[in-house]
Amino acid sequence: MAPPSAIEVSAVSDTTGVTLPNPLTAPVQSNDIYGRRKKTDRAQWGTAAPANTANFRLRSHDHKPKAKSWQHYFSHEAQIRKGNSLKNAAKYLSTPGIISLGGGLPSSEYFPFEELSLKVPTVGKFSETETKKSGVVVTAGKHDLAENKSTYDISTAFNYGQGAGAAQMLRWVTEHTEMVHDPPYEDWRCTMSIGSTSGLDMALRLLARPGDMMLSEEYTFSAAVETARPMGVRVCGVPIDAEGLLPEAMDDTLSNWDVNARGSRKPHLLYTVPTGQNPTGATQGTERRRALYKVCQKHDIYIVEDEPYYFLQMQPYTGPNAPDVPPPKSHAGFLKSLVPSLLSMDTDGRVMRLDSFSKVIAPGSRIGWLTASAEVIDKYQKHADVSTQNPSGISQLVLFKLLDEHWGHAGYLDWLIYIRMEYTKRRDTILASCAKHLPREVMSWNPPMAGMFHWMQVDFRKHPDYPAKSIETIEEEIFLKVIDHGTLVMRGSWFYADVEESHDTLFFRATYAAAPAEKIDEGIRRLGEAVREEFGLVKANGGLGSSS
């Protein structure tokens, strides 16, 4: 059973084993965090206790500017939202000797759970096979907190919590955020979400009004569009290239905004996935991000930076015949290899960053977190208190045992490096298959640098039925032909930011995240076969693909 302090658990010696792709030599800054933690109020670990998250930041941020206020963008709903009156009564609980007959919290006596155990990987031995052999069991007891065995336990985690999440996990995500992004303004805060899908839903209810338009990549996450539309918020697609959103195009759109033609006031909100964007797989480079932030400053745009794939940034793609780039040599080297986030450039506090454990730990945890200015976070938390409440306490306890107590920040970075190398392999597999199987005459693509998606363009102008048939009809016919051949890929048109706009591109999205390598290759082979058949193409090494 792991001790409550994780200092020794994820020591450097644990992470230099032969099985790890990265021999870690540099000083492990991430492990220092535990030693530097401030003495904070013990009461915050208790049931449904509020925490002052500013205390979880280790560096001083006092010298930085304060965030701007975004009140003028708040929705009517957010403007009139007040705090929870019952939670206000919690302040009296600090009265010495007080007996609370106040809050309607059930006694943990009636939680039918005595112990929760997890078998999880040892740092550096992360694969399923290794975990079977060398995994360790971490255990949470029912009253570990009262018995001084841990700062978190079943009786606390399984009870009610704050909309902001438990202090135990809030501390961890705040430390992680400070280490990775170090936002350049004073009053940044973190709060937990029940995942970024809900995060966006709540962000829109906070920052948009019916009739508004929101900017986004012209191909964008379809659930974002489907979240926004029922609120009366339409999405205005901004042109993209291989590096994603084009700042000049966005500037142009905003500078020439015609309220009457658009049927909407000038947008004040940008929803963007800067890294490994869904569906295009595009990653904005550092300069692109700087330019984008500047345009947002010029037009006073508030940014929702949705970054589920941030830690699915892969090794540089060297092509099939060049040697692989060696993995990062240290945690510092790894963190330096990542494209800086918009949050890390955010001097104004105009970014709400959505982070999530879904792609790097497990989607079923339904745990993510937000980073934004205190003013915005406060409104978000107040909404959470009367809607989503806290993320599942069972999930929070599971993540706490793994991340805070067992792996520590250092072990988690090792895990992220492991994931990086695994996704690099998967990406290289799909690219090799595409090079082998797809008809270059009508299909083209860029190697993705991050995320889960490979985005393939089809030159519909060469289709025998063009221009007699529309792009969408040709797309549908290819899609069904690919199904006939035994592969499912997603249609690009499902990701239109604005279906009412006319489009002159045709894409398909394939993921390399899910299937094993041999299935990916066979899937892409079938795709190539189907596209050749549709276009009446002959394969370079002879013959039409066999028909279905």
Added chain:
Amino acid sequence: MAPPSAIEVSAVSDTTGVTLPNPLTAPVQSNDIYGRRKKTDRAQWGTAAPANTANFRLRSHDHKPKAKSWQHYFSHEAQIRKGNSLKNAAKYLSTPGIISLGGGLPSSEYFPFEELSLKVPTVGKFSETETKKSGVVVTAGKHDLAENKSTYDISTAFNYGQGAGAAQMLRWVTEHTEMVHDPPYEDWRCTMSIGSTSGLDMALRLLARPGDMMLSEEYTFSAAVETARPMGVRVCGVPIDAEGLLPEAMDDTLSNWDVNARGSRKPHLLYTVPTGQNPTGATQGTERRRALYKVCQKHDIYIVEDEPYYFLQMQPYTGPNAPDVPPPKSHAGFLKSLVPSLLSMDTDGRVMRLDSFSKVIAPGSRIGWLTASAEVIDKYQKHADVSTQNPSGISQLVLFKLLDEHWGHAGYLDWLIYIRMEYTKRRDTILASCAKHLPREVMSWNPPMAGMFHWMQVDFRKHPDYPAKSIETIEEEIFLKVIDHGTLVMRGSWFYADVEESHDTLFFRATYAAAPAEKIDEGIRRLGEAVREEFGLVKANGGLGSSS
């Protein structure tokens, strides 16, 4: 490790032990469920697989009337909400031999969990002390489903899911709902929620429009008011008595609705907590419910029945000097002892019932479920798909291992009987303390029959400062005096349905759910002392309470 089928686990022999308060003699209808389960599509147990929940109902409902349509009450948001386009692509996954490069689901290979174990009570030995001794360990493996060890496992539960929840838990709650409520219309369905707080938030976004008023008890759950107000929905308080909401008063309010005076169209929505209402503790009797349903039919009111305390119905209160009523003798007897739900009377399909595991298993699970007509459930699910998504898969797996595989429906009913007897003891404790310590001259109460709350009226007219000071000022002074004396109780005014209405009652709410018996008694003693001091009363057996 428990076998995947729970038939034998919660057999009758397990539940007749001496430690159980109820010797079960009647045929255990709840255990029959496992044997009667229909052969359903295996594919529904897979990752993020949709389920046809109608298949989980064991009885035939074909002879019942269909639910009415509520489209005319749907919000603008709900009217224009469409399905998730990507989830629609899932239908192609049933094509034999298909390779999916479609959905962006991470591979379970990268979930760093090999096994999850829980130590939980054996049926009939439910206390913490007994669980320490005789609790059993149930375990979920990573690939139990593929290895035919269970229908649910880590690789499935920890991945993405449907907004409706996992089929594994949906089946369980559907069976439970059919057993307990057997709704009297054909097309009722269940769907999971992330708890009833979110359930109400989503229900209002589905069924209310800005400017609407919603009916509720005149003292109501404050979070309900705080959820509604930012959406522009005000709450119209309906007079209550010891049995809760008064149907005639509601009829009267609706029959004489003055749009101009109220500034709102006639309400079409009722939010009610019929059992152990928060804060009043009132429970509507069977006849009261029938009358209420009839008034709702008359004015075509849609009902949100929020029932977190339904299974906190207690034994009849016999007073301090009469013998206790013996516990239910069988599961059938237990179920019969419960006040019938509005859902069980709902021939029109006009009830959305919110159930929750928060008060009977653990609030931290953030799992509840809804029962309503297929039309309403469909809209709710579509919203969940782009906001809350499914409840935590980790929570769902934990509940599944406990409820479906280990306890079974029969064991769960035994647990509920155990909880009933425990809450009965707690309720009797607080009533004995009140009888002993509170000044009857100015305080009065009814014994609660369900829930967690004791609601105590104070006769403010006898307060020395009345009428010079307002009710709310007197209430605040008493509240602070009680704090001075070392007890926290909640102010009744925090639960006003409509703060803008004038009120002529003064209450305090105390909970008997959380503190141990001796603390409850001391807390009530201090309360009595403080109230006496405020009112300048002398204690019957001499002297003023000692001042703080």
